[in-house]
Amino acid sequence: MSILNISNLHAEVAGQPILKGLSLQVNAGEVHAIMGPNGSGKSTLANVLAGRPGYQVTSGSVTFQDMDIADQEAHERAVAGIFLAFQYPVEIPGVSNMEFLKAALESHAHAKGGNQPNAAGIIKQARELAKSLDLNPEFLKRGVNEGFSGGEKKRNEILQMLLLEPTLAVLDETDSGLDIDALQVVANGVNKFRSQDNAVILVTHYQRLLDHIQPDFVHVLADGKIVQSGDKTLALELEEKGYAWLT
Amino acid sequence: MSQSVDELVGANAEYQAGFVTQIESETLPPGLDPDVVRFISAKKNEPQWLTDWRLQAYALWREMPEPVWAHVHFPPVEFDKISYYSAPKSQADGPQSLEEVDPELLRTYEKLGIPLHEQEALAGVVKSNPNVAVDAVFDSVSIATTFRDKLAEAGVIFCPISEAVHSHPELVRKYLGSVVPQRDNFYAALNSAVFSDGSFVYIPKGVRCPMELSTYFRINERNTGQFERTLIVADEGSHVSYLEGCTAPMRDENQLHAAVVELVALGDAEIKYSTVQNWYPGDENGKGGIYNFVTKRGLCGGPRAKISWTQVETGSAITWKYPSVILRGDHSVGEFYSVALTNNVQQADTGTKMIHLGNNTKSTIISKGISTGRSQNTYRGLVRFSPTANHARNFTQCDSLLIGDTCGAHTFPYIENKQPNAVVEHEATTSKVSDDQLFACQQRGIDPEKAVSMIVNGFCKEVFRELPMEFAVEAGKLLEVSLEGAVG
Numbered sequence: 001m002s003i004l005n006i007s008n009l010h011a012e013v014a015g016q017p018i019l020k021g022l023s024l025q026v027n028a029g030e031v032h033a034i035m036g037p038n039g040s041g042k043s044t045l046a047n048v049l050a051g052r053p054g055y056q057v058t059s060g061s062v063t064f065q066d067m068d069i070a071d072q073e074a075h076e077r078a079v080a081g082i083f084l085a086f087q088y089p090v091e092i093p094g095v096s097n098m099e100f101l102k103a104a105l106e107s108h109a110h111a112k113g114g115n116q117p118n119a120a121g122i123i124k125q126a127r128e129l130a131k132s133l134d135l136n137p138e139f140l141k142r143g144v145n146e147g148f149s150g151g152e153k154k155r156n157e158i159l160q161m162l163l164l165e166p167t168l169a170v171l172d173e174t175d176s177g178l179d180i181d182a183l184q185v186v187a188n189g190v191n192k193f194r195s196q197d198n199a200v201i202l203v204t205h206y207q208r209l210l211d212h213i214q215p216d217f218v219h220v221l222a223d224g225k226i227v228q229s230g231d232k233t234l235a236l237e238l239e240e241k242g243y244a245w246l247t
Numbered sequence: 248m249s250q251s252v253d254e255l256v257g258a259n260a261e262y263q264a265g266f267v268t269q270i271e272s273e274t275l276p277p278g279l280d281p282d283v284v285r286f287i288s289a290k291k292n293e294p295q296w297l298t299d300w301r302l303q304a305y306a307l308w309r310e311m312p313e314p315v316w317a318h319v320h321f322p323p324v325e326f327d328k329i330s331y332y333s334a335p336k337s338q339a340d341g342p343q344s345l346e347e348v349d350p351e352l353l354r355t356y357e358k359l360g361i362p363l364h365e366q367e368a369l370a371g372v373v374k375s376n377p378n379v380a381v382d383a384v385f386d387s388v389s390i391a392t393t394f395r396d397k398l399a400e401a402g403v404i405f406c407p408i409s410e411a412v413h414s415h416p417e418l419v420r421k422y423l424g425s426v427v428p429q430r431d432n433f434y435a436a437l438n439s440a441v442f443s444d445g446s447f448v449y450i451p452k453g454v455r456c457p458m459e460l461s462t463y464f465r466i467n468e469r470n471t472g473q474f475e476r477t478l479i480v481a482d483e484g485s486h487v488s489y490l491e492g493c494t495a496p497m498r499d500e501n502q503l504h505a506a507v508v509e510l511v512a513l514g515d516a517e518i519k520y521s522t523v524q525n526w527y528p529g530d531e532n533g534k535g536g537i538y539n540f541v542t543k544r545g546l547c548g549g550p551r552a553k554i555s556w557t558q559v560e561t562g563s564a565i566t567w568k569y570p571s572v573i574l575r576g577d578h579s580v581g582e583f584y585s586v587a588l589t590n591n592v593q594q595a596d597t598g599t600k601m602i603h604l605g606n607n608t609k610s611t612i613i614s615k616g617i618s619t620g621r622s623q624n625t626y627r628g629l630v631r632f633s634p635t636a637n638h639a640r641n642f643t644q645c646d647s648l649l650i651g652d653t654c655g656a657h658t659f660p661y662i663e664n665k666q667p668n669a670v671v672e673h674e675a676t677t678s679k680v681s682d683d684q685l686f687a688c689q690q691r692g693i694d695p696e697k698a699v700s701m702i703v704n705g706f707c708k709e710v711f712r713e714l715p716m717e718f719a720v721e722a723g724k725l726l727e728v729s730l731e732g733a734v735g
Binding site: 050052053054073074075078079083084086089090092093094095096099100103104107108111143144160164 | 678681682683684686687688689690691692693694695697701702704705706707708
């Protein structure tokens with residue numbers, strides 16, 4: 001079953017072309033790793049998929065679950081099931097994590113026409129997830145990412161992913177800035193999330209994340225295009241040889 | 248693609264209380280001179296001392312310059328084009344009971360959601376608002392007061408000030424102008440000369456007022472200024488919580504509102520005064536709207552007295568307002584909690600003064616300013632410690648939140664300390680609702696309007712906590728409405 005189909009995608013940021021004819025097919029149950037040198041367009045791809053303002057698609061198409069999402073706003077894509085774990089999660093002072101999670105879950109429930117989730121249930125679920133990610137459940141009372149360490153912010157992203165249960169999770173360099181222990185915790189979270197009904201795109205610089213999360217496919221992005229695709233052995237090859245031989 | 252913050256702050260929320268009541272009024276021709284002052288006084292059948300007091304204020308006002316130091320800009324107010332008295336004609340003799348109140352007036356209050364009609368108010372007991380007594384001021388005449396009997400049982404006096412002048416002259420004479428003297432400032436002097444009506448509250452010694460007291464002000468008549476005068480006296484060991492809500496209809500002209508509120512808390516007494524101000528702010532280009540030039544001040548007159556101001560200011564074209572506390576009694580406490588939201592071309596210059604005179608006096612200032620559109624939002628505060636204020640303390644926190652990049656936030660905190668053992672703390676932050684924050688919310692499914700409202704509500708949390716429950720809900724909604732327009 002196709003979850004994401006990107007066809008000959010061109011996109012620009014501030015008038016600067018970044019993606020130059022990128023195509024990618026992602027099916028349910030798959031984990032794709034996107035690797036590539038700095039400036040190759042990895043984060044742009046992640047943001048374009050999420051519909052971030054300022055990222056302009058100039059040609060090509062993106063279909064999510066057989067639906068063209070070009071005209072959908074970011075929050076519409078989110079409730080449709082696209083999740084982006086941020087490379088740099090922002091702080092939202094004064095808004096507690098609990099309020100934030102509740103508002104997010106309510107928006108999802110509203111979009112699906114389902115019942116509003118009850119607060120007690122959310123708290124219980126969020127506390128359990130927090131424990132599984134080595135986060136102090138007290139964090140729910142604090143402002144969103146307010147005063148969090150880099151590792152805590154990344155774990156909070158994974159918590160949100162597990163709570164919202166998206167169909168497609170795009171992780172934008174979630175491994176950057178994590179120590180080995182935190183990396184293991186985050187990887188466990190992603191492995192727990194993986195199922196036959198969803199798909200994951202891992203944007204990463206480093207092979208080390210792929211030691212913990214086994215990808216089905218590895219793609220190399222260079223100058224806005226996928227220049228090489230393979231299985232997980234490609235990542236090991238890149239680790240050894242670098243990117244230069246591909247570009 | 249979705250909008251960025253900058254695109255979201257364009258249009259204006261439709262002003263929800265902007266209807267005009269068609270009702271015959273008795274209105275003085277525009278202009279102000281001693282005869283007008285005498286007319287107003289005579290109309291209310293006032294004793295000679297009050298007529299003289301007004302005339303004295305008028306004479307002072309004539310000599311005073313308009314204040315120009317505030318960070319606001321507007322064409323000069325033409326004081327001789329304002330009518331200084333307006334009363335609904337059918338009420339010329341004053342209603343004796345609710346049945347006599349013009350049904351048109353009652354409908355107006357219904358639209359505003361005030362449980363004026365006693366039946367409705369009592370019905371409201373079951374639903375939401377069991378303990379609120381309402382004194383409604385419609386233009387210049389206070390038309391009806393509910394729950395007065397229940398209050399009378401507790402010995403609480405809650406009535407229009409025009410009535411208190413007759414029923415409790417000794418109290419009014421003793422305290423009127425005792426906190427805000429006639430010569431205090433230009434607008435206070437004007438108010439003293441022509442004040443129309445307002446509320447009077449007296450809580451006797453040791454009495455805890457059995458319900459929240461509430462006044463709704465509304466400016467209706469075209470070209471009339473509104474000059475309320477409110478006086479609240481809490482005798483020793485008493486306690487009262489007072490709520491004030493304000494709306495005005497949409498008009499193309501600017502209207503002047505120059506009220507004076509005086510609070511007196513004697514020893515061990517506590518007054519909590521909460522305001523939700525939603526006067527018409529003008530349209531998105533600044534046409535029309537209320538000039539809200541208000542003097543509010545409280546006196547902690549005895550030991551351990553406490554006065555707490557909480558305000559949520561979302562309306563008015565221009566706001567010029569500094570609810571203050573004079574801390575005279577030893578160990579007395581003054582508090583100021585404020586949320587001021589400006590949108591479009593609104594201008595607000597608001598803050599507080601905490602004047603420490605007594606020993607061990609303590610004050611707290613929490614101010615939250617939110618600016619969006621092309622508005623200008625200013626905090627202006629003064630904390631003064633006199634040499635007599637041993638071991639006094641103040642804590643000030645002043646936060647500004649900007650939405651978009653065409654608005655302004657300004658902070659002018661003044662600290663005057665003549666007492667070396669005083670402790671002063673001042674914290675201030677300025678932040679911006681960023682595109683990144685908005686996108687982070689959107690990416691989790693939260694639409695931009697809700698996201699902005701959630702971020703702003705989070706920013707104001709410390710102040711909303713201070714509001715009585717019903718008001719906190721109303722304030723949250725009001726903020727959402729004001730911002731919903733901003734996210735047009």
